Amino acid sequence: MAKKLKTYQTSLGFYDLAIAAPSMKSALEAWGAGSNLFHQGVAKETTEPDVVAAAMANPGVVIKRPAGSNGRFAEHSDLPTDLGGEDGIDKREKVRSKPKKRALRR
Numbered sequence: 001m002a003k004k005l006k007t008y009q010t011s012l013g014f015y016d017l018a019i020a021a022p023s024m025k026s027a028l029e030a031w032g033a034g035s036n037l038f039h040q041g042v043a044k045e046t047t048e049p050d051v052v053a054a055a056m057a058n059p060g061v062v063i064k065r066p067a068g069s070n071g072r073f074a075e076h077s078d079l080p081t082d083l084g085g086e087d088g089i090d091k092r093e094k095v096r097s098k099p100k101k102r103a104l105r106r
Contacts, residue, residue: 007055010043014080015064018046018073020055030062 003022010017010031021027024038024045037043046052054063054073063073066080 005056005059007046007052008043009046009048009051010037011067014067015077016067016069016073017062017064018051018055019062020052020059030060 005020005022007018007020008024008027010033012031012033017031019027019030021030024043027043028037031037031043033043051073058075061075063075064077065071065073066077069080071077
């Protein structure tokens with residue numbers, strides 16, 4: 001009897017990833033994770049209907065979408081287009097780009 005598949009989800013790099021797999025261990029192997037992402041709290045079993053349906057359509061295949069988006073999961077996905085901040089520039093970058101004023105010490 002085949003093991004029942006569960007749907008697992010994580011976010012790695014530029015993508016949110018999901019997979020229908022028989023175990024957490026097999027999901028980690030498919031994602032190429034070098035550590036236990038479930039133990040670290042960055043991966044979970046999901047029951048979201050859209051994610052489960054997409055993963056169950058291709059069991060064992062890693063599906064992805066741009067990180068932080070609500071787009072649909074697919075085997076091939078575009079890179080994220082919105083990287084946050086205005087004009088795609090993170091506010092922290094603006095702060096770092098300002099030159100620091102230093103008093104001259106004599």
